[in-house]
Amino acid sequence: MLKEDITKPENTQALKTGYPNLVAQPEHAGIDFYGHEILIGDSIVMDPSTGEIVLKENLESYLSDVYGFSFKTAE
Numbered sequence: 001m002l003k004e005d006i007t008k009p010e011n012t013q014a015l016k017t018g019y020p021n022l023v024a025q026p027e028h029a030g031i032d033f034y035g036h037e038i039l040i041g042d043s044i045v046m047d048p049s050t051g052e053i054v055l056k057e058n059l060e061s062y063l064s065d066v067y068g069f070s071f072k073t074a075e
Contacts, residue, residue: 026040027040032053032055033054033058033062034054034055034061036055038055
């Protein structure tokens with residue numbers, strides 16, 4: 001690296017504070033029953049009897065684990 005490169009304001013700033021995060025990060029909204037991160041905009045299901053929150057994609061597992069539901073394909 002040349003000395004001139006180090007003295008550029010943007011390089012000096014990056015050395016002091018690191019490079020800025022140029023990718024917007026989604027906002028965190030909590031954790032579901034299984035410990036999975038819930039982000040703003042995710043589809044969730046709330047269990048009124050326990051108060052638990054579950055990501056919609058985990059609903060089948062939740063119903064099986066907590067309430068003993070069985071999911072099968074009709075024959």
